[in-house]
Amino acid sequence: xxxxxxxxxxxxxxxxxxxxxxxxxxxxxxxxxxxxxxxxxxxxxxxxxxxxxxxxxxxxxxxxxxxxxxxxxxxxxxxxxxxxxxxxxxxxxxxxxxxxxxxxxxxxxxxxxxxxxxxxxxxxxxxxxxxxxxxxxxxxxxxxxxxxxxxxxxxxxxxxxxxxxxxxxxxxxxxxxxxxxxxxxxxxxxxxxxxxxxxxxxxxxxxxxxxxxxxxxxxxxxxxxxxxxxxxxxxxxxxxxxxxxxxxxxxxxxxxxxxxxxxxx
Amino acid sequence: xxxxxxxxxxxxxxxxxxxxxxxxxxxxxxxxxxxxxxxxxxxxxxxxxxxxxxxxxxxxxxxxxxxxxxxxxxxxxxxxxxxxxxxxxxxxxxxxxxxxxxxxxxxxxxxxxxxxxxxxxxxxxxxxxxxxxxxxxxxxxxxxxxxxxxxxxxxxxxxxxxxxxxxxxxxxxxxxxxxxxxxxxxxxxxxxxxxxxxxxxxx
Numbered sequence: 526x527x528x529x530x531x532x533x534x535x536x537x538x539x540x541x542x543x544x545x546x547x548x549x550x551x552x553x554x555x556x557x558x559x560x561x562x563x564x565x566x567x568x569x570x571x572x573x574x575x576x577x578x579x580x581x582x583x584x585x586x587x588x589x590x591x592x593x594x595x596x597x598x599x600x601x602x603x604x605x606x607x608x609x610x611x612x613x614x615x616x617x618x619x620x621x622x623x624x625x626x627x628x629x630x631x632x633x634x635x636x637x638x639x640x641x642x643x644x645x646x647x648x649x650x651x652x653x654x655x656x657x658x659x660x661x662x663x664x665x666x667x668x669x670x671x672x673x674x675x676x677x678x679x680x681x682x683x684x685x686x687x688x689x690x691x692x693x694x695x696x697x698x699x700x701x702x703x704x705x706x707x708x709x710x711x712x713x714x715x716x717x718x719x720x721x722x723x724x725x726x727x728x729x730x731x732x733x734x735x736x737x738x739x740x741x742x743x744x745x746x747x748x749x750x751x752x753x754x755x756x757x758x759x760x761x762x763x764x765x766x767x768x769x770x771x772x773x774x775x776x777x778x779x780x781x782x783x784x785x786x787x788x789x790x
Numbered sequence: 791x792x793x794x795x796x797x798x799x800x801x802x803x804x805x806x807x808x809x810x811x812x813x814x815x816x817x818x819x820x821x822x823x824x825x826x827x828x829x830x831x832x833x834x835x836x837x838x839x840x841x842x843x844x845x846x847x848x849x850x851x852x853x854x855x856x857x858x859x860x861x862x863x864x865x866x867x868x869x870x871x872x873x874x875x876x877x878x879x880x881x882x883x884x885x886x887x888x889x890x891x892x893x894x895x896x897x898x899x900x901x902x903x904x905x906x907x908x909x910x911x912x913x914x915x916x917x918x919x920x921x922x923x924x925x926x927x928x929x930x931x932x933x934x935x936x937x938x939x940x941x942x943x944x945x946x947x948x949x950x951x952x953x954x955x956x957x958x959x960x961x962x963x964x965x966x967x968x969x970x971x972x973x974x975x976x977x978x979x980x981x982x983x984x985x986x987x988x989x990x991x992x993x
Contacts, residue, residue: 602934624840649909650934773930
C-alpha cells in the first residue's frame, strides 16, 4: 500500500536557509545544503527545498543550489520549488538532481507552459503550489508577486483535475511558522475532491499530523521550522504516528538495521 | 575479497549522483560512461533514467547504446534498469506516442488508468523466491512514475499495490528492471542493490 509521507522543508532566502514566520519574518539557520544533508540522514520521506525569493524577483530557479545539492548524492527524493519559468528550467532542474519540481507563479501567468512541462517531464514530476487562506467564508489564493488574494481560477482547477500536475502543495501561509495552527478548512473547503494534497504551514504536532493524515486527499504533510529544533525530529514524529499508513521510523547507521543485510556504510 | 564494479550507462537522462553515491556507499566501484570499452571492464551494467521514454530511446540510439545493450544482454551480462531505465527494457511504450524500446524483456509500458501517478513509498510483494531479493520482501521503496509495465507473468518478479497491482520488478535471465528508485530508498534501497548486484555477478 502506498504510504503517506512526512516531507522535510528547507526554506531558502538570499542563499541562506531561514526559519520563516508567515513569510514576512525570517531567522537565518545556515547553509541550505547542511540542513538538506541532515534531513537525508534522518530519514525524511521526501525533502522540499523552497527558494522563496526566486519567483518574486523573477530571477529563475537557483541552479547553483541544485548543483550543490545534486552533488551530495542524496538518498532521499528531492523536490525543488522557486522560480520555474519554462520547460527548459524544469528539465535542467531534473538533470541537476531534483526528482520533482513545484510550479508557483506560472499558475498565475501561463498554464500552457505547465502543460508543456508535464508533457516533457511526466505529470508525476510536477507539483502545483497553492498558498491559501480562509477568509470571508471562502478559500483565497495568494499571488506572491502582486500580493493579491484571488479565487482559484477554473484553469488551475482543470489542471489539477485532469492530472497535468500530480499533486498540489497547499500552504497555509498565514499560519506558517506558528505551532499547531494549520487551518484544516483549507482541505475541507477545497473545491476538488479525490486529488492529492501535500499540506504545509503551521504543522508541528504529531496529533495534528494524525488528524491531517486521516483526510483521504492528504498524501503528505510537510514540516519546516519545527524540524530544526531537535535532531531526528522526523523519526520522533514517525514514532508518535505508529498505526498511521506511513513508512516506519528508521535511522541511518554505520551498522545494518536490517538483519543480515551486511550493508557497508 | 573481490570488489565488484558497476558501469552506469550515461545517456543524458537524469542525474547519476545519487546512484553513484549509493553504489560507492555499499562498496562497489562505479564507472559512468557511454563508451563501450569502459563499460566492458565492469561486472554489471546499470541503466538509470528519468524523463520521457521517446527522448530516452532517441538518445540511446544517438550514443550507439542500443546495439551495445543488445549484444551484452545476449552474452548474459547482468543489466539492471531503474525507473525509466526499467521501462526502456520493454518492447515498446505508449508514453506520448508508440515508441519501440530495447525489447530485452517482452511487454509494453502503458499509462495507469485515469492518468493516475504513483508517487511515494510503497512495498514489494515477490512472486518468485530468490536470494537476490528475499530480504526485501515487504520493504518500502520510493516510486515516482505515471506509466507501468504490462507483460507476461513469467517476467514479473514482484508486484506493488496501487489501485491495481502492477509489476514493480521484472526479470528475464540476467536482465532486471526496477520500477522504483533504490538509490532514493535509503537503507532498503542499498540493501536490495547490494544483494542484486552480488547475486547477479556470482550466479
